[in-house]
Amino acid sequence: MAVDPGVVEQFLYREARLLDEGRFDEWLDLFTADAVYWLPAGAGDTDPDRQVSIIYDTRHEMEKRVARLKSGWAHAQDPPSRTHRVVSNVELSESEPDGEGLTASTVMVLFALTRHKHAIHSARCEFRLLREGTHWKIARKKVSLLRSNEALDGIPYLV
Amino acid sequence: MEQDLGALIRTDAVHRSVYTDPAIFDLEMERIFGRTWVFLGHTSEIREAGDYKTTHIGRHPIILSRLSDGGVAALFNRCRHRGATVCQHELGNSRFFRCAYHGWTYANSGRLIGVPHPAGYGPSFAREELGLARVPRVAIHRGFIFGSLTAKGPSLDEHLGGTKTLIDEFCEVSPTGEIEVFPGYQKCAYDGNWKYQVENGVDPYHVQHLHRSTFTEQALKIYSEAKGLVVDMDGHGVTDHRDTGPLPPDGNPSGGFNVVIFPNLVLLRTQIRTIRPISVNRTEIYTNVVRLQNVPEELNIRRLRSQQFEFGPAGVVYADDLEIFERTQEGLQSAAVEWLMFSRGLCREKMHGKYLSSTMSDETQHRGMYRHWKQLMTAAQSSDEASSAAGERVQDGR
Numbered sequence: 001m002a003v004d005p006g007v008v009e010q011f012l013y014r015e016a017r018l019l020d021e022g023r024f025d026e027w028l029d030l031f032t033a034d035a036v037y038w039l040p041a042g043a044g045d046t047d048p049d050r051q052v053s054i055i056y057d058t059r060h061e062m063e064k065r066v067a068r069l070k071s072g073w074a075h076a077q078d079p080p081s082r083t084h085r086v087v088s089n090v091e092l093s094e095s096e097p098d099g100e101g102l103t104a105s106t107v108m109v110l111f112a113l114t115r116h117k118h119a120i121h122s123a124r125c126e127f128r129l130l131r132e133g134t135h136w137k138i139a140r141k142k143v144s145l146l147r148s149n150e151a152l153d154g155i156p157y158l159v
Numbered sequence: 160m161e162q163d164l165g166a167l168i169r170t171d172a173v174h175r176s177v178y179t180d181p182a183i184f185d186l187e188m189e190r191i192f193g194r195t196w197v198f199l200g201h202t203s204e205i206r207e208a209g210d211y212k213t214t215h216i217g218r219h220p221i222i223l224s225r226l227s228d229g230g231v232a233a234l235f236n237r238c239r240h241r242g243a244t245v246c247q248h249e250l251g252n253s254r255f256f257r258c259a260y261h262g263w264t265y266a267n268s269g270r271l272i273g274v275p276h277p278a279g280y281g282p283s284f285a286r287e288e289l290g291l292a293r294v295p296r297v298a299i300h301r302g303f304i305f306g307s308l309t310a311k312g313p314s315l316d317e318h319l320g321g322t323k324t325l326i327d328e329f330c331e332v333s334p335t336g337e338i339e340v341f342p343g344y345q346k347c348a349y350d351g352n353w354k355y356q357v358e359n360g361v362d363p364y365h366v367q368h369l370h371r372s373t374f375t376e377q378a379l380k381i382y383s384e385a386k387g388l389v390v391d392m393d394g395h396g397v398t399d400h401r402d403t404g405p406l407p408p409d410g411n412p413s414g415g416f417n418v419v420i421f422p423n424l425v426l427l428r429t430q431i432r433t434i435r436p437i438s439v440n441r442t443e444i445y446t447n448v449v450r451l452q453n454v455p456e457e458l459n460i461r462r463l464r465s466q467q468f469e470f471g472p473a474g475v476v477y478a479d480d481l482e483i484f485e486r487t488q489e490g491l492q493s494a495a496v497e498w499l500m501f502s503r504g505l506c507r508e509k510m511h512g513k514y515l516s517s518t519m520s521d522e523t524q525h526r527g528m529y530r531h532w533k534q535l536m537t538a539a540q541s542s543d544e545a546s547s548a549a550g551e552r553v554q555d556g557r
Contacts, residue, residue: 039473042343049460052343052448056467064373064468068475073372076482117350117485149249151346151435151443152472154481159473 008104009090011136012127016085016108019158024066027158032130032137035059039159040142043149054148054155065158076156081114083157087125101130101139108143112157119153122146168533170526171502175491177532178352178499184439191422191535192217193308196318198424198433199223199233201447202302203339209252209267215435216306221294222246222256223304224267233294233306234269245291250342256291265291301330302338303424303431320393321514325418329426332406333451340431340447341463345471347444349481351488353423353436356444357528359480360425360432361389361396361417364503364520369483373475374412388516389504391527394534395420398524399516408451410462419524421531429462430470440488446470501525 011030018027031037039054040046048056057065068074089107103126110121128140143159145152164186167174176183197216204212205225212223213236220236222245236244238258245256245265255272257264264273269291277284296307298315303326305315316323330338349355359365366374387400396419404414410429417427425432431447448466450459469476491499504521517523 041345041471046343049456049463050341052341052345052446052463053467054345054471055473056464061464061468065475068372071372074475074479075369075372076478149346151348151445153348153350154478154485155473156478156482 003092003094003102005090005092008092008102008129008136011129012087012090012104012106015127015138016087020083020085022069022080024069024158028062028066030138031059031062031141032132032139033059035062035138036140037062038140038142039148040144041148054145054152055159069158074156076114076154079115081112081157083113084111085109086111101128103128110159112155114154114156117153119155121155121159123159165533165537168529169498171500171505172498173501173529175494175497175499178354178488179439179491181439184352184436186536187436188217190538191532192436194312194538195422195535196298196305196307196313196315197422198420199297199304199306201338201340201431202231202299202304204250204447205231207252209254210250211246211248211253211267212250213246213248214433216294216308217436219308220244221306222291223306224269226268231297231299231304232268233297233304234265234291235294237292238263239271239289239291269293301326319420320395322392322395322397322418322420325392325397325416326420326426328416329406329418329449332408332449334454335452337452338449339452341450341459345446345448345466345474347446347472347477347481348437349442349444349484350440351442351484352439353434353442354532355484355487356425356432356434356442356480357396357419357421358525359484360419360427361398361524363387363389363398363400364522365483369479370476372479373469387519388511389519389521389524390511390514390516391523391530392418392514394527394531396524396528398519400519408454408462409458410465419528421528429466442484501529 015030037055037057038048041052041054069077086109087106091105093103106125108123108125112119123146124144126142127138129136130139167177199214199221200212200223205223208225208227210225214221214223222234222236224232224234226232236246238245240261240263243258243260245258253267255264255266262275266272271286271289294306294308295310298305300315300319300323330336386402387398390397390399398417400414401416406415407413412428419425423434429449431449433445435443435445437443448463471477501522504517504523508515508517508521508523515523
């Protein structure tokens with residue numbers, strides 16, 4: 001099935017907007033039931049089973065992360081951070097022979113204001129997308145921060 | 160300042176300037192990080208001859224180097240010629256370090272082995288005296304490598320005191336009795352004083368409230384109902400929850416103990432946490448995750464996963480710790496109230512075997528560490544200076 005790049009781009013912008021607007025449940029709905037959300041640590045390529053990551057969540061942990069943000073007890077999000085995400089350099093590659101999956105690579109710049117502290121993160125993101133019915137779902141989101149090997153100030157918001 | 164330092168630590172309180180005064184921070188770098196034993200790394204990070212790791216002792220950039228005879232040397236990462244660092248990587252393997260500026264080259268033992276156009280220095284050039292300066296003392300316990308910038312002083316054994324057996328127990332979670340670390344670190348930073356992490360590493364009192372968003376009722380029970388102890392263990396801080404069980408191999412928080420080995424090492428659950436003070440109001444935390452030997456790989460992966468979910472800059476637990484460290488630094492900018500309270504349990508602490516101890520939510524362990532702080536900060540100037548280049552090196556008994 002031919003992929004319309006414009007549709008995929010809109011999907012990626014929506015993912016970013018849902019996070020910017022704190023619509024966490026809708027964000028979770030974008031992911032498959034066995035999704036992985038991964039922020040590697042360290043420079044270069046890493047193996048999440050053999051090397052330390054910043055985040056390596058399965059769907060279960062993602063749900064717990066969201067539940068925490070909604071609990072009213074996530075002190076580091078009181079008040080909640082405000083964020084803007086710029087998603088750019090979108091490149092698509094078919095990853096499944098039957099056209100049911102693809103990989104989208106982007107560059108994302110995240111501006112985050114947490115109380116009075118302003119942080120900027122730049123990252124290469126890689127989304128593995130699967131078609132579920134008429135929609136795309138994210139099977140894996142990998143966020144490789146430019147500063148993945150630096151000592152980072154708290155990141156109490158979703159990236 | 161000299162007379163005042165001791166007065167900043169009362170039995171029941173610590174003065175705010177201990178966290179906010181840059182002059183006190185400078186003295187801490189000199190009298191604490193410049194004198195006592197500082198944790199540098201784990202032997203599994205530098206297993207093979209030529210392996211190295213770069214780190215810091217206070218403000219000094221350090222290369223931790225595995226020598227061809229199996230020994231470990233700690234070298235100052237500073238070219239003897241004009242001062243540039245000679246090693247730029249966090250971890251690696253090399254037989255030599257070469258300064259990029261004028262090409263001075265050092266063996267990984269620190270020995271100066273190459274100087275371009277040496278004739279320019281004349282016939283009295285003492286190449287053998289111009290190696291990378293060595294940290295005078297390096298000592299290892301169960302793979303934990305410590306360095307001291309003073310040539311004389313208490314031995315590592317004396318420094319560790321009772322925490323030595325806790326390090327042993329921490330290693331013995333591994334069936335071989337030997338632990339290793341997963342490659343990589345979780346690295347965090349915060350705008351606050353380094354001692355907040357020292358306190359927080361052994362502070363059961365905060366868990367129920369600060370981490371309420373994460374810990375289940377079940378886990379909170381461990382903190383609210385444990386009959387565990389907080390211990391002043393030879394000036395290091397311990398929270399001992401072994402009454403609910405030994406350190407669980409999968410890293411869950413029930414049972415075991417936390418220990419803060421003053422000034423910069425925290426052991427808890429699956430973690431080796433290293434505290435790096437940057438300035439009076441900036442701190443970095445480097446965390447290794449411990450890997451067990453001869454266990455099913457799933458168990459090690461579980462250790463890794465729980466660590467990654469809860470800790471690091473985005474950890475659901477640690478994000479709140481980092482936040483509270485910054486709020487504390489902010490609050491302490493006000494001199495309207497001068498003292499921080501450290502009085503919990505003074506009314507009920509007592510000797511438990513060799514050590515002064517109290518019940519779980521008390522602050523005996525913090526008082527012990529501030530007594531240690533005061534001792535180091537008010538001790539007479541040591542006769543051994545940090546610049547001593549004549550170092551020893553140590554055989555690692557692995």
